Amino acid sequence: QRPSSYLFIMIWFSLLYRSLVICYLCCLVKLSLSLSTQHRVVCSNIAVEKVPLRRGDESSTYCYKVSSASDLKPHQNFLATQVWPTAREAAHFLEAVSLSSLHDVKTVCELGCGPGLPSLVIAKRKEITEVIATDLDSLALDLVQMAATDQKLLDIVRTCRVDLCGNELPPADLYILSDVFESGTVAKKAARLLYNQAMDSRVWIFCQSDRFQRTVFADEFSKLTGKPLDWISVKEHDPSNRFCLFNVEETDVCY
Secondary structure, three states: OHHHHHHHHHHHHHHHHHHHHHHHHHHHHHHHHHHHHHOOEEEOOEEEEEEEOOOOOOOOOEEEEEOOHHHOOOOOOHHHHOOOHHHHHHHHHHHHOOHHHOOOOOEEEEEOOOOOHHHHHHOOOOOOOEEEEEEOOHHHHHHHHHHHHHOOOOOOEEEEEOOOOOOOOOOOOEEEEEOOOOOHHHHHHHHHHHHHHOOOOEEEEEEEOOOOHHHHHHHHHHHHHOOOOOEEOHHHOOOOOOEEEEEEOHHHOOO
16 A cells, blocks of 8 residues: 555655646736837837937937738728838938028928838937828838837827828928838829929938839939939938939948
8 A cells, every 4th residue: 555655645746746837827828928029119009119310329210110010901992001221321321411501491201101210310400390101001100100109299290191192292491311212103194293392492302223113213203304313322412402412222221
């Protein structure tokens, strides 16, 4: 009987030990999930992550982007919720551009803003009193709104749905576009829209050199104005030039 009793006790302790280990692991998993939920940032019930203009700089202006395309519904545009290299280049330029380039600028409108990093950056310039971040994508505009709220910029930044293939632009002293020509149709209609409504304002367009549709835009705009257009680097910017096409090389973009 003794061996049987010892065996029973050993089995009992073994089962108890395994049960305790399982309970401990379950507690760790629950704690981990709880902590991840606490630090999870969401916008419109979708997981997002902070994207600073300068990595490692806590004082840097930032926006938000959607973390994963799998979180979106089929009709939502993942590309409109990402921060592209050209937007970064535009944001760096707007942060550092000279006062002489903004002497007549109070209201800025970014067309096709996506998460709106350039809009948020220029909103911190003391010369600027209003920034209108526009896009067709409602989630992108929600991301801008969220970042503006976090950084206490809501008194300057507002969002608005605008179609580059439409017929109307919000009035502004400066229009900013960065890699928004997603098709030849958009490029042509954007050229006509800017020609019809923005010729009394400054227009700064940033586009990577490998974007074919930028040629479509430049050709269409040249036909309307009767003047050839040249793409220049941001280093060649002349404050007296009110209409600028900035060439962006992805390898030169700072993170």
